Amino acid sequence: MKAILEHANFTVTDPQATARWMEQLFGWHIRWQGDAMAGGHTVHVGSDSQYVALYTPGKDVVANTMSYSQVGCLNHIAVIVDDLDAMEKAVIAQGFKTSNHADYEPGRRFYFHDTDGVEYEVVQYD
Numbered sequence: 001m002k003a004i005l006e007h008a009n010f011t012v013t014d015p016q017a018t019a020r021w022m023e024q025l026f027g028w029h030i031r032w033q034g035d036a037m038a039g040g041h042t043v044h045v046g047s048d049s050q051y052v053a054l055y056t057p058g059k060d061v062v063a064n065t066m067s068y069s070q071v072g073c074l075n076h077i078a079v080i081v082d083d084l085d086a087m088e089k090a091v092i093a094q095g096f097k098t099s100n101h102a103d104y105e106p107g108r109r110f111y112f113h114d115t116d117g118v119e120y121e122v123v124q125y126d
Contacts, residue, residue, distance in 0.1 A: 007051045015043035015054035076119035084124035
């Protein structure tokens with residue numbers, strides 16, 4: 001039996017804004033958007049076969065503390081790119097700060113946090 005990750009769902013303050021920078025950086029597109037549970041709103045952004053669901057509740061969003069210290073929290077999302085150096089320039093141009101550059105099997109990588117504090121890992125395989 002084989003499984004393929006279809007999507008991940010996480011809470012952000014502004015799904016439209018997050019989807020916009022994801023479209024610009026990652027070349028993704030909005031697959032669906034609409035009303036969601038508890039009076040919230042969700043935007044699905046990604047490819048035709050995989051995506052992230054960006055959810056915001058219908059009321060104030062509560063900021064979380066460091067996810068790595070809480071069981072059940074999202075730690076980071078990783079994407080694979082063809083040109084790590086070009087992607088890093090594009091990430092910086094979006095106003096994000098890159099960090100934790102590393103080169104170990106199976107490839108080179110860096111990390112950045114978006115305006116909601118969600119961490120992204122960007123990897124290029126050799």
